[in-house]
Amino acid sequence: MTESLLAAGSALWLGILTSISPCPLVSNIAAVSYVGHQVGAPHRVLLAGVAYSLGRALTYVTVAAVVVASLLSIPSVSFFLQQRMNQVLGPLLIVAGFVTLGWLRLPWSMNRSVGALEQRLASRGVLGAGGLGILFALSFCPVSAGLFFGGLLPLATSTGSRFVLPAIYGIGTGLPVVAVAGLLALGAGGIGRAFDALTRFERVATRVTGGAFVLAGIYLVLTHIVGLSI
Amino acid sequence: MSDAQEGRQRSSPAMQRPRWLRWSLGEQRAVLLVVLVTVAVGLGLLHSRSLAEAAKKETDTEAPTLVTPSVHPHRVVAYYFHTTYRCASCRAIEANSREAIENAFADQLKDGRLVWKVVNIEVKGNEHFAKDYNLYTKSLVLVNEVRGKPAQWKNLEKVWQLLQDKPKFLRYVQDETRAYLSTRT
Numbered sequence: 001m002t003e004s005l006l007a008a009g010s011a012l013w014l015g016i017l018t019s020i021s022p023c024p025l026v027s028n029i030a031a032v033s034y035v036g037h038q039v040g041a042p043h044r045v046l047l048a049g050v051a052y053s054l055g056r057a058l059t060y061v062t063v064a065a066v067v068v069a070s071l072l073s074i075p076s077v078s079f080f081l082q083q084r085m086n087q088v089l090g091p092l093l094i095v096a097g098f099v100t101l102g103w104l105r106l107p108w109s110m111n112r113s114v115g116a117l118e119q120r121l122a123s124r125g126v127l128g129a130g131g132l133g134i135l136f137a138l139s140f141c142p143v144s145a146g147l148f149f150g151g152l153l154p155l156a157t158s159t160g161s162r163f164v165l166p167a168i169y170g171i172g173t174g175l176p177v178v179a180v181a182g183l184l185a186l187g188a189g190g191i192g193r194a195f196d197a198l199t200r201f202e203r204v205a206t207r208v209t210g211g212a213f214v215l216a217g218i219y220l221v222l223t224h225i226v227g228l229s230i
Numbered sequence: 231m232s233d234a235q236e237g238r239q240r241s242s243p244a245m246q247r248p249r250w251l252r253w254s255l256g257e258q259r260a261v262l263l264v265v266l267v268t269v270a271v272g273l274g275l276l277h278s279r280s281l282a283e284a285a286k287k288e289t290d291t292e293a294p295t296l297v298t299p300s301v302h303p304h305r306v307v308a309y310y311f312h313t314t315y316r317c318a319s320c321r322a323i324e325a326n327s328r329e330a331i332e333n334a335f336a337d338q339l340k341d342g343r344l345v346w347k348v349v350n351i352e353v354k355g356n357e358h359f360a361k362d363y364n365l366y367t368k369s370l371v372l373v374n375e376v377r378g379k380p381a382q383w384k385n386l387e388k389v390w391q392l393l394q395d396k397p398k399f400l401r402y403v404q405d406e407t408r409a410y411l412s413t414r415t
Contacts, residue, residue, distance in 0.1 A: 017391065022318040078366035082313075104262055143319045145367035146390030154387075218269070227314060 007155055011165040014151050015172020023143040026216045027136045028177050030093065033212040035129055036181030036188075037205040045185040048129035049178030055133020057170030060148065063138075064156060064166040067149075074153075078145045083224070085139035090220030092135075097213030100206060133174060139220075144173070306338075306410045307345045307373045311365055314352045320368040323389050324348065326396060327370045330403035338411060370403065372410045384410070 019028065035052050038044045063081075067074055098104035140148070148169065156165040192201035222228045308331055310324045331339070331346055338344035351360050363371050363383055367390075373383040386406055392399040 014391070017394070021393070023320075075360060075364060075366045079360070082367070083315075098262060142317050142367045143390060146369075146387070149366045150385070150387035151391055223315060 003159070004161070007159045007161060007165060008168050010155060011152055011168040012172040012175075014147050014155075015169040016175060018144045018147045018169075019173045019176045021143040023141040024136075026219050027089075027139065030209075030212045030216040031132060031136060031177045032181045032184065033205075033209040034132055035178060036185040037209045038125055038185070038202065042182075042186060042189065044125050045182055047126045049174070049181060051126045051130035052133040053171045053174030053178060055130040055135075056137040056174045057133075057167040059134050059137035060152075060166040060170040060173075061163055063148075064153060064162060067153065068157065068162050074149050078140065078149055081138060081140040082142065082145055086141070086220050086224040089135065089139045090217045090224060093213045093217030093220065095217075097210045097215075097217060100210035100213060102210075137170060137173065303377050304413075305343050305345060305375050306407065307347060307375055308407060309359070309363075309371045309373065310346075310348045310368075311351050311359055311363070311371060312348070312368045314350060319390075319393060322393060323368065323370065326393075326399050327389065327403055330400040331407060333400075334404045335407060335411070344407070344411060372406060374410055374413055382413075 018024070031052060035048045036045055038048070063077065066072055067077055095104065137144075152165060152169045156162050159165065188201055188205065308327070310327055312320055312324065328346060331344070335344050339346065349356055349359060351357060351365065359365065362380075363369070363373075363385060365371075365385075370386045370389050371383055372386065374381045384406065386403060388402055389399065392402055
């Protein structure tokens, strides 16, 4: 029992350690701005945060399962996720940012009725956050590769907890992001309410999200496709 | 304000935007195209510049690493393996590892019993290191060499966990290196 708790604590700590290192800072900023952008609805921020963490957990559980079952070797999975996923993520974030800013409309979103659009907007925050969690966790950086493959997997294998520990690790990697997003949303929501300008605040927050996505995308393109050391 | 009202308001952002932002779809696409072309040209220019710099560098630090034969029958090589993309944590691990080794083993480094090598595994000719030492990220690896051949090796995986605690990091690297130096193979 004590051993299991200790292992769970270690997995959570490894996750937090991954999240607070400077390496995933760019994707963390994008995640914070996305999870926290509905400043007027704290419960939605919370739900989006939970969905973001669960998305991350799902990715790590899947990667662990693939590696533990020896379907693919650790080096091949790790280098693929570090190189290719970041190369895909950059352009994807730029497009997502443009869509969020309203500068670009996706073809399938143009001929929807207002009712369908409303429904989509309500569910988009939570579902989008889950998807973002899956995607951001898939784009490994050297720190997450070092801590996940070198720290967490040996721990999960030695304790026989090959499903729970990667899930706890995933939740740990989402915790700091969710905490910061929650605090920012509460603070901004409070100021917005005080000045009776909540809708305007939300509009600004959505623009910040779009801007953060575009900037994060450009950074990833520069570092992982162009090959600049920034 | 009800959720439905909120949603309706957000669903027609064009109505709420200031006049200068109320672009037609055609105008939006034109702006997007200009932005993308500008970014692409900028990236192209930066890319050609970085390629030129990389080519210049390749002649010295980025050259494939050949393991030079040692005068000692037993020596330890401390490798820091990295890729072309370098992150802040990776640079910190390299700097801390170097500091740990240079501070504690100056004599061994001088007489060749210990060697410090920084290797980019993405440079042509160095790819084999990833396979040789089962690398999955930037890594500090100690290799025991007997008569010029690797006899055993250890990936110091805990460097990632100890990165936030420098004294522990230095002690960990020094203890492991000391143990390898004292190995009789």
